[in-house]
Every structure is written in structure tokens, then in C-alpha cells.
Amino acid sequence: xxxxxxxxxxxxxxxxxxxxxxxxxxxxxxxxxxxxxxxxxxxxxxxxxxxxxxxxxxxxxxxxxxxxxxxxxxxxxxxxxxxxxxxxxxxxxxxxxxxxxxxxxxxxxxxxxxxxxxxxxxxxxxxxxxxxxxxxxxxxxxxxxxxxxxxxxxxxxxxxxxxxxxxxxxxxxxxxxxxxxxxxxxxxxxxxxxxxxxxxxxxxxxxxxxxxxxxxxxxxxxxxxxxxxxxxxxxxxxxxxxxxxxxxxxxxxxxxxxxxxxxxxxxxxxxxxxxxxxxxxxxxxxxxxxxxxxxxxxxxxxxxxxxxxxxxxxxxxxxxxxxxxxxxxxxxxxxxxxxxxxxxxxxxxxxx
Amino acid sequence: xxxxxxxxxxxxxxxxxxxxxxxxxxxxxxxxxxxxxxxxxxxxxxxxxxxxxxxxxxxxxxxxxxxxxxxxxxxxxxxxxxxxxxxxxxxxxxxxxxxxxxxxxxxxxxxxxxxxxxxxxxxxxxxxxxxxxxxxxxxxxxxxxxxxxxxxxxxxxxxxxxxxxxxxxxxxxxxxxxxxxxxxxxxxxxxxxxxxxxxxxxxxxxxxxxxxxxxxxxxxxxxxxxxxxxxxxxxxxxxxxxxxxxxxxxxxxxxxxxxxxxxxxxxxxxxxxxxxxxxxxxxxxxxxxxxxxxxxxxxxxxxxxxxxxxxxxxxxxxxxxxxxx
Numbered sequence: 001x002x003x004x005x006x007x008x009x010x011x012x013x014x015x016x017x018x019x020x021x022x023x024x025x026x027x028x029x030x031x032x033x034x035x036x037x038x039x040x041x042x043x044x045x046x047x048x049x050x051x052x053x054x055x056x057x058x059x060x061x062x063x064x065x066x067x068x069x070x071x072x073x074x075x076x077x078x079x080x081x082x083x084x085x086x087x088x089x090x091x092x093x094x095x096x097x098x099x100x101x102x103x104x105x106x107x108x109x110x111x112x113x114x115x116x117x118x119x120x121x122x123x124x125x126x127x128x129x130x131x132x133x134x135x136x137x138x139x140x141x142x143x144x145x146x147x148x149x150x151x152x153x154x155x156x157x158x159x160x161x162x163x164x165x166x167x168x169x170x171x172x173x174x175x176x177x178x179x180x181x182x183x184x185x186x187x188x189x190x191x192x193x194x195x196x197x198x199x200x201x202x203x204x205x206x207x208x209x210x211x212x213x214x215x216x217x218x219x220x221x222x223x224x225x226x227x228x229x230x231x232x233x234x235x236x237x238x239x240x241x242x243x244x245x246x247x248x249x250x251x252x253x254x255x256x257x258x259x260x261x262x263x264x265x266x267x268x269x270x271x272x273x274x275x276x277x278x279x280x281x282x283x284x285x286x287x288x289x290x291x292x293x294x295x296x297x298x299x300x301x302x303x304x305x306x307x308x309x310x311x312x313x314x315x316x317x318x319x320x321x322x323x324x325x326x327x328x329x330x331x332x333x334x335x336x337x338x339x340x341x342x343x344x345x346x347x348x349x350x351x352x
Numbered sequence: 353x354x355x356x357x358x359x360x361x362x363x364x365x366x367x368x369x370x371x372x373x374x375x376x377x378x379x380x381x382x383x384x385x386x387x388x389x390x391x392x393x394x395x396x397x398x399x400x401x402x403x404x405x406x407x408x409x410x411x412x413x414x415x416x417x418x419x420x421x422x423x424x425x426x427x428x429x430x431x432x433x434x435x436x437x438x439x440x441x442x443x444x445x446x447x448x449x450x451x452x453x454x455x456x457x458x459x460x461x462x463x464x465x466x467x468x469x470x471x472x473x474x475x476x477x478x479x480x481x482x483x484x485x486x487x488x489x490x491x492x493x494x495x496x497x498x499x500x501x502x503x504x505x506x507x508x509x510x511x512x513x514x515x516x517x518x519x520x521x522x523x524x525x526x527x528x529x530x531x532x533x534x535x536x537x538x539x540x541x542x543x544x545x546x547x548x549x550x551x552x553x554x555x556x557x558x559x560x561x562x563x564x565x566x567x568x569x570x571x572x573x574x575x576x577x578x579x580x581x582x583x584x585x586x587x588x589x590x591x592x593x594x595x596x597x598x599x600x601x602x603x604x605x606x607x608x609x610x611x612x613x614x615x616x617x618x619x620x621x622x623x624x625x626x627x628x629x630x631x632x633x634x635x636x637x638x639x640x641x642x643x644x645x646x647x648x649x650x651x652x653x654x655x656x657x658x659x660x661x662x663x664x665x666x667x668x669x670x671x672x673x674x675x676x677x
Binding site: 043247248249268 | 526
């Protein structure tokens with residue numbers, strides 16, 4: 001073979017006649033196996049988390065949130081004051097100041113826990129009030145978002161999947177709800193619920209939150225899901241076009257299984273991102289309502305009501321306004337940064 | 353109607369409502385199509401883009417609700433608009449399956465290969481234990497030439513050809529008698545096309561499958577099909593045995609299609625004459641009167657503009673819809 005093979009003068013083909021068998025060596029079994037090895041299998045979730053870990057801002061936000069949650073959970077266990085405990089003679093203290101009676105106790109050798117943020121005009125420790133306020137804000141934000149997510153997801157996925165006339169009617173209902181003034185409804189509901197529910201819930205956990213909070217949740221459940229429903233419907237309309245949905249139909253998969261197994265997992269990224277961005281907006285609404293006096297009922301504090309109370313003494317005690325305002329900013333900023341990070345990590349098409 | 357055919361389709365129509373300004377007009381995607389498929393046979397379906405090939409396949413499997421016509425599968429009437437028969441498809445989904453065109457969008461990116469192939473088994477409850485499910489999936493993967501270790505991977509980790517094999521394994525999972533292959537090779541490289549087409553042929557021999565093989569590559573269709581059907585604008589133009597159609601096309605549209613097939617030999621190619629059609633395909637919303645092909649046909653006469661030509665047998669089952677003798 002080697003002898004009667006003549007190479008064309010300009011051919012780029014390797015001239016095998018220059019080599020002999022000794023120049024080649026057989027691939028070992030190890031090398032052969034390496035050809036078969038594929039990269040490590042990554043799931044969608046793992047891939048997204050890897051991208052999220054590379055994002056410094058998002059990691060900072062996660063750090064801040066974790067620190068906040070730890071403080072919110074453990075500070076009330078460490079600090080000996082309650083959010084409603086009124087200490088006589090300790091009113092209107094600046095941060096780390098002690099009242100005359102507390103100074104006496106210290107002189108006696110007893111240890112007194114410092115008022116880190118001072119006290120308010122009634123003599124309640126302000127630090128613990130801000131902590132409880134942040135607790136209320138975060139819990140309201142998270143639960144309101146979950147409520148919005150549940151209703152919006154159910155409604156949006158049914159509307160988007162069924163399409164046609166059902167979709168038309170369901171989306172007109174959404175349009176009508178969109179046009180209702182939310183603040184007006186909250187105020188109206190709060191007034192009505194206060195009269196009807198006020199006596200029923202007395203003595204239960206709901207009483208601590210107050211009828212205003214119940215009104216807020218009802219309004220979130222009634223009105224705020226429409227944005228989420230629209231978004232999920234839009235997602236489902238695009239995912240429905242994929243052939244794998246048709247393939248599922250061809251196999252004989254039921255509608256509910258198709259939605260749960262094929263459609264919702266594929267719009268999961270959008271759902272996670274929107275929920276993460278919904279929390280700060282719910283926190284803002286709660287703070288705003290508490291600020292105008294429609295939030296949680298006293299003595300339970302909320303960041304908004306703390307800021308409202310601080311308005312009267314703003315000139316002499318500016319820190320009382322600054323602390324809750326700063327807490328709101330920190331929580332909302334961290335959640336927004338986390339939401340952006342999640343969007344970049346799980347929906348690369350949107351970010352680039 | 354005899355039951356020697358696995359599939360009999362007669363006068364099938366599929367219209368889609370399309371909003372045109374304020375009016376809703378029907379888009380006649382498939383208009384009065386009839387054909388039969390025998391057990392173990394492959395019917396190739398060709399035609400240019402947008403002529404309704406895919407719609408035929410999907411309507412057969414009742415993924416769309418047909419406008420009118422009659423579909424008989426294995427002796428059972430699945431749909432008959434005149435006798436108002438409209439059966440539940442769930443039991444028939446086990447016998448009729450589909451392989452999709454785009455191997456990238458036809459596999460759910462959030463599911464592992466094992467779950468994709470296992471889904472038909474789950475839906476039809478074709479196993480008694482987890483172990484049996486796993487064994488069946490492994491057997492299917494081996495049938496289509498995938499490694500067992502690929503089972504836990506996601507679809508996006510595979511090449512186009514491998515993805516198409518996953519799609520075929522999914523269709524085979526329920527052990528069907530009839531598979532609609534909707535352009536299964538047109539998204540693949542030529543070398544991979546050959547592998548996949550050969551696999552279709554092997555599976556047919558092993559399992560006695562019948563195919564409706566939709567494609568626009570005439571050479572691939574000639575290779576795999578026993579008979580070939582030609583469609584134009586939702587109408588059936590010609591049906592004949594594969595070799596008969598290639599050697600002796602009667603309809604002017606089939607003739608022009610065949611003349612456009614590239615010949616891999618420059619000497620022969622220079623001698624052959626291309627029949628070049630004039631104009632564009634008319635919009636399916638504004639169908640020409642009479643024969644849909646008459647606006648581009650060299651032999652069109654006044655009769656063509658008045659009446660749709662009947663689908664007649666020109667001998668040996670060579671059916672043609674053309675006034676031209």
C-alpha cells in the first residue's frame with residue numbers, strides 16, 4: 001500500500017510514508033475511557049446557584065438578610081426588655097444613655113442592659129421596638145408575597161393553558177380588578193372589619209395583629225395577585241408553544257400533569273424572581289399603611305408606625321426616625337439586590 | 353372499508369379560524385385528503401413548507417380537532433363527522449405515537465432522559481414496580497442506541513442526533529403500531545440523518561411498525577417509503593408507489609418537485625432540465641378557484657380554473673388529481 005501511494009504536490013494530506021508503525025502507539029484503556037466521559041451533569045437549579053454565588057452584590061444581600069433574620073430571631077431572647085414594657089423614669093433617652101434610677105442600680109453593682117437605640121417618649125426600649133417592627137414587616141412581606149404567588153399562579157396557569165374564551169373572560173376580570181383603587185379598599189375594609197371582626201377576634205393571635213392587618217392581607221389576596229397572574233399567563237402562553245407540550249398531549253398526559261410537570265417547572269425562574277421582588281413591594285405597602293395609621297395596632301410596633309410616632313420629636317430625637325427608616329431601606333435594598341441577582345442567575349436571557 | 357389497512361383517512365378537512373380584520377375566515381390547512389396505510393408500510397408525505405403536511409400528522413393523532421372527515425385506525429372509527437363519532441383518544445394513544453421535528457424543543461429541558469422516556473409508562477401505568485419501570489427504560493435506551501449511563505442526564509447535554517433518539521425512545525415506550533414521523537431528520541446533519549433513517553427502518557423490521565413519514569427531502573423519503581404522497585396547499589396531488597412516482601410522475605407539481613432534487617453527479621445534472629415554477633405559493637386564505645396549483649401550472653386550462661380535478665386512479669394505485677391526461 002505504502003509504495004504505490006503517490007502524494008499530490010500541493011496536497012495538505014499527511015504523508016504516511018514518512019511514518020512507520022513505531023511512531024504510533026495504541027491508546028490505553030484509560031485514554032479510551034476518557035473519550036466517553038461527559039462533563040458532570042448539572043441541573044438547572046445547580047447551574048443557577050453557581051451563577052448566583054459568583055454575583056458579589058447578591059451574596060452581600062444574602063449575607064445582610066441572614067444577619068437580619070438572626071438578629072430578629074435571637075435579639076428578643078437576649079435583651080431583657082419587651083416591646084411593650086414601659087420603664088418609669090426612663091423616657092426619652094438617647095442611645096446608650098441611662099436614666100437616674102438605672103445609674104443608681106449600676107452604682108450598686110447590678111448590671112443594666114444598655115438602651116442601644118435609646119428609649120421612646122413612654123420609656124420603652126427603642127432597639128427592641130425596631131427589632132419587632134422589622135419582624136412584622138418581614139413576616140407581612142413574605143406571607144403577602146406567598147399569598148399573591150399562590151392565587152396568581154393558579155389563576156394565571158389556568159387562564160394561559162386553557163386559552164380561548166376562558167382566557168378572554170379571566171383576563172377581563174383581571175383588567176377590572178386592576179382598575180380598583182387599592183388604598184381606598186384597604187381603608188374601607190379596615191373600617192368595616194374593625195366594627196364586624198373586632199369583637200370576634202378578641203383574645204386570639206389575630207387581635208395582636210389587629211383588624212387593619214387582616215384588611216391588608218385580604219386586599220393583597222383580592223387585588224395584588226393580578227400582576228402575578230398576568231405574568232404567569234404570559235409565560236405559559238410562550239411555553240405552551242413548545243413541542244414538548246404537544247408531545248405530552250400525544251402521550252395522553254392529563255391537563256393537570258402537563259401543567260405541573262411540563263409548564264410550571266419551565267416558568268419557575270420567572271416565578272422565583274417575581275416573588276423575590278414582590279416581597280419588598282409588600283413591605284413598602286405595609287410600612288406606608290402603618291405610617292398613615294392603618295397598619296398593626298398598638299402597642300405592636302411596625303417600622304412604618306415607629307417612623308410615624310417619631311415625627312413629633314423629629315428635631316430633638318432625629319435618631320428615632322432614622323433607625324426604622326434605615327431598617328426599611330436595608331431590608332428593601334437587600335431584597336431588591338437578591339431579586340436582581342436571582343434574575344441574572346436564573347434568567348440569563350433577561351440580563352444580557 | 354376493509355380492515356386490512358391500519359389507517360384509513362377519508363375526506364379529512366382541518367380548517368383553522370383566522371382573524372382577518374373584523375371577520376374570522378377559515379384557513380384551509382388540510383382540505384379533503386384521503387389515503388390509507390397498510391400494516392408494516394411506510395407512507396412518505398412530501399410537499400413544500402406550509403402545505404399542511406404537519407397538520408395532517410397532528411390531526412390524525414387528534415392533537416387538533418378535525419373540521420370534518422373520517423379517521424379509521426385498525427378497524428376502529430376514531431372520528432367520523434357524518435356519523436358524529438368522536439371517541440376518547442386515551443386508549444389509542446398507546447397505539448399511535450409521534451416523533452417530532454425539532455429535537456431541541458420537543459424534549460422538556462427540566463426532565464432527565466429517564467423521566468422523558470418513562471412518562472408514557474407513567475401515564476398509561478405500564479409497570480408494576482419501580483424496578484420494572486427502570487428495566488423498561490434501559491431496554492428502550494438500548495434499542496435506540498443510547499448508553500445506560502445517560503439516563504440521569506438532561507436533554508440539553510446531548511447532540512441533535514442523540515436527542516432525536518430520545519424522542520424516538522419516548523414514542524416507542526408504549527409499544528405503538530403506528531408512528532407519525534414529522535420531519536424527524538430535517539433538523540439533523542446529513543451523516544446523522546442516515547443513522548436515524550436506518551434506525552427507523554430497523555425498528556420497522558423488528559416491530560412491524562407502520563409509519564407516516566413526513567419530510568421535504570425527496571431522496572430521504574424515496575429511501576424509506578413504500579409509497580409516496582405529494583401535497584400542495586392542503587390538497588393531495590398524487591399518491592403512488594415510491595419507485596413509480598420517482599420514475600413516472602404524472603402531476604406537473606410532482607414533476608417540478610422531482611426536477612429540483614439535486615443530482616450528485618455534475619455530468620447528469622447538466623443534462624437534466626429543471627422545471628422552474630413561476631410565482632409564489634398563493635396564500636391559503638385566498639385559495640385559487642378550481643385546482644389550487646393552476647396559478648403556477650404550465651398546462652393550466654379553463655377547466656382547471658372552474659373545477660377541482662377528481663382524485664383518480666391511473667393504474668396500479670397511482671392516484672392523481674389533475675385534469676391533464
